[in-house]
Amino acid sequence: MNSLNSILLEGNLTRDPVLKETPKGSPVCEFSVASNRFYRMDDELQKEVSFFDVETWNKVAERCGGELAKGRGVRVIGRLKQNRWVATDGSNRSRVLIVADHVEFKPQFSRPQDEDSTESADVEEEALVAAL
Known part of the structure; x- marks a missing residue:
């Protein structure tokens, strides 16, 4: 029986x-997400x-590779995976990453090009969603 291993993450690339x-032809896309947490300590x-x-x-990777860029907001749903290996110096190494099953692309806002532009930002008609 599988143990529960699920993660929901929201942030920016x-x-x-x-x-x-991969050598067998499967697409894989890698990216990094920064997630902010705000809290109060001593009234600051x-x-x-x-x-x-x-x-x-696979398809999620192709969509992410084609649509995402640095700074874009995403919501990632997936699982944690730990890779372990022995380095060339003989030391044990590990890395934990998120394997995403579902990635939602947050709307992009366009900024006015000059002072004569309207101050309200245009929102893409629809947020893009990549899923299995």
Whole structure:
């Protein structure tokens, strides 16, 4: 029986995604997401930023590789995965990442080009969603 392993993450991409193919031809896309947490300590607002590596596969990977860019907001639903290996110096290494089953793209806002433009931002007609 599988144990519960589920994660929901919301944040912004810290770099452009990297779309690759495995030797067998499966698309895989990797990107990093920064997630902010705000809290109060001694009546001062504090900000904590966490960075998470995300990987997507197949159609979700293709969509993420084509649509996402640094700074774009996303909501990621998936599971945690730990990779373990032995480094060339013999030390044990590990890395925890998120394998996303579902990625929602947050709407992008366009900024006025000059002072004569309207101050309200245009929103894309519909948020893009990539899912299995």
